[in-house]
Amino acid sequence: MQKMSKRIVFFGNERIATGTTTNNLVLRQLIEDDYDITAIVVNNEQVNGNHKVRKLEIADIAEEHGILLLSPDKPVDIANQLRDFRPEAAVLVAYGKIVPKSIIDIFPAGIINVHPSLLPKHRGPIPLESAILAGEQQTGLSLMSLAKEMDAGPVYAQTIVSLNGTETKQQLANDLLEIGAAMLHELLPGILEDNVVALPQDHQAATYDSRITKQDGIIDWSKPAKQLEREIRAYAGWPRSRTTLGGLEVIVTQSHAVPSQTTDAAPGGLDIVSDIGHLGVITARGTLWIDRLQPVGKKEMTAAEFIRGYGQRLMNT
Amino acid sequence: MGYTVTDMTKDDIITLPHPSLRTKSQRVGVISDEILQIVEGMKTATLDWEASREHEVGVALAAVQVDKLYRIVVVRNNCEDKNDHEFTVLINPEITKSEGKLVEDFEGCLSVKDIYGKVPRHEKVRVKALDVKGKPFRITAEGFLARVFQHEIDHTNGIVFIDRIKDSPEAFFRLDKDGKLEELNYAEDVQANSLLW
Numbered sequence: 455m456q457k458m459s460k461r462i463v464f465f466g467n468e469r470i471a472t473g474t475t476t477n478n479l480v481l482r483q484l485i486e487d488d489y490d491i492t493a494i495v496v497n498n499e500q501v502n503g504n505h506k507v508r509k510l511e512i513a514d515i516a517e518e519h520g521i522l523l524l525s526p527d528k529p530v531d532i533a534n535q536l537r538d539f540r541p542e543a544a545v546l547v548a549y550g551k552i553v554p555k556s557i558i559d560i561f562p563a564g565i566i567n568v569h570p571s572l573l574p575k576h577r578g579p580i581p582l583e584s585a586i587l588a589g590e591q592q593t594g595l596s597l598m599s600l601a602k603e604m605d606a607g608p609v610y611a612q613t614i615v616s617l618n619g620t621e622t623k624q625q626l627a628n629d630l631l632e633i634g635a636a637m638l639h640e641l642l643p644g645i646l647e648d649n650v651v652a653l654p655q656d657h658q659a660a661t662y663d664s665r666i667t668k669q670d671g672i673i674d675w676s677k678p679a680k681q682l683e684r685e686i687r688a689y690a691g692w693p694r695s696r697t698t699l700g701g702l703e704v705i706v707t708q709s710h711a712v713p714s715q716t717t718d719a720a721p722g723g724l725d726i727v728s729d730i731g732h733l734g735v736i737t738a739r740g741t742l743w744i745d746r747l748q749p750v751g752k753k754e755m756t757a758a759e760f761i762r763g764y765g766q767r768l769m770n771t
Numbered sequence: 772m773g774y775t776v777t778d779m780t781k782d783d784i785i786t787l788p789h790p791s792l793r794t795k796s797q798r799v800g801v802i803s804d805e806i807l808q809i810v811e812g813m814k815t816a817t818l819d820w821e822a823s824r825e826h827e828v829g830v831a832l833a834a835v836q837v838d839k840l841y842r843i844v845v846v847r848n849n850c851e852d853k854n855d856h857e858f859t860v861l862i863n864p865e866i867t868k869s870e871g872k873l874v875e876d877f878e879g880c881l882s883v884k885d886i887y888g889k890v891p892r893h894e895k896v897r898v899k900a901l902d903v904k905g906k907p908f909r910i911t912a913e914g915f916l917a918r919v920f921q922h923e924i925d926h927t928n929g930i931v932f933i934d935r936i937k938d939s940p941e942a943f944f945r946l947d948k949d950g951k952l953e954e955l956n957y958a959e960d961v962q963a964n965s966l967l968w
């Protein structure tokens with residue numbers, strides 16, 4: 455007797471955080487585990503990066519493995535096509551569109567969502583960013599059965615990840631996708647056989663995050679230094695954290711916050727220690743020491759390099 | 772020395788309309804070198820067949836499928852892992868009890884080209900058989916494994932899975948090269964297909 459590999463539709467592009475790249479670890483694991491990926495459904499086949507349009511990483515995998523790539527305006531537009539694949543389940547990682555119940559119901563074992571937070575906390579489109587912004591000491595990954603209400607479906611399993619407050623968004627995204635791939639490797643066979651129970655979430659404890667806007671990328675020095683340090687990590691890649699230093703527009707890429715203020719300057723005022731190359735900005739509470747930054751149109755550099763290059767301008771303002 | 776070891780390949784697997792597939796196999800009396808040779812050949816033939824398929828797993832084989840009319844079945848130990856090449860061997864297997872309701876699910880057969888059928892099978896079966904040393908053992912199987920045993924023990928009795936669904940117009944499917952599973956046209960592709968009946 456022979457059997458077919460389990461037939462799975464993959465939704466999403468695995469960009470689980472804004473402005474990050476992905477190695478598509480989840481899809482690669484499913485292919486490695488010999489599931490028959492009948493189609494990959496994405497929001498867009500291209501991504502709008504900073505000033506350039508690029509092909510999605512996942513499009514290359516689709517091509518390499520001869521998997522059909524679909525990018526419908528709405529998932530219902532391909533309902534019949536999905537039904538014809540006779541899939542057993544779908545796996546969804548960062549699809550970016552609402553999936554209606556009529557589509558979920560096509561899959562006998564449902565749609566299994568890889569969500570990068572410890573649900574019911576951080577429902578919504580920016581779970582990873584918001585864990586950094588909130589200064590969480592732990593976050594994690596949830597395997598959830600997709601439901602009509604956003605991120606409110608029952609949860610099969612969670613893995614907790616400790617945070618030390620220095621993680622970059624890219625690093626955290628990589629780690630969480632790796633965990634998601636490992637969890638699916640372990641649990642998907644049981645989920646497909648209906649041997650893994652999904653437990654309802656505690657909806658009372660749910661938190662929701664709204665989208666990041668481009669406006670969030672302008673540093674507001676009237677916020678505490680600690681908060682700004684988190685924003686710089688959470689907004690890395692997109693929308694990034696911009697400010698003007700000595701009349702020069704820069705993007706801050708790495709920083710650390712200290713509670714003390716060494717000058718009486720108002721928020722936004724500079725505290726430069728030229729001989730050791732330290733570049734501080736006074737905030738409403740504490741000082742934000744900029745470690746690395748990128749003047750617009752230039753390469754990323756250290757604070758010391760920046761002071762050597764632009765020190766004169768900084769002193770004059 | 773009686774036999775030369777020559778591994779069987781997928782080309783040793785017979786397909787419909789080969790008449791042996793509708794013939795009852797005989798019980799194994801003595802587990803001779805010839806029998807052990809057939810057992811090994813059944814394993815290599817299954818793995819060789821699987822290596823030629825992208826999204827299919829060869830989960831079991833009956834001796835009749837390599838045109839040896841003995842009641843011998845080999846079943847993959849781990850049907851979920853293509854890299855696990857271990858088999859369990861059942862000599863003179865028999866279903867002693869069938870339990871649970873009838874469940875329909877897809878199954879295919881290395882001896883029935885390109886067709887998958889939705890076949891009703893019991894949820895749970897108890898099987899008794901001899902191992903390769905001639906020692907009796909019993910297995911209780913549920914779910915997919917129960918299906919595998921029912922399919923293979925049918926082979927030892929000259930029954931092919933399509934015989935169980937021959938009157939079900941909506942039970943026949945084909946898996947095409949792109950992995951698409953299509954329902955077959957019952958009148959044209961099934962009933963009128965002289966290879967099958």
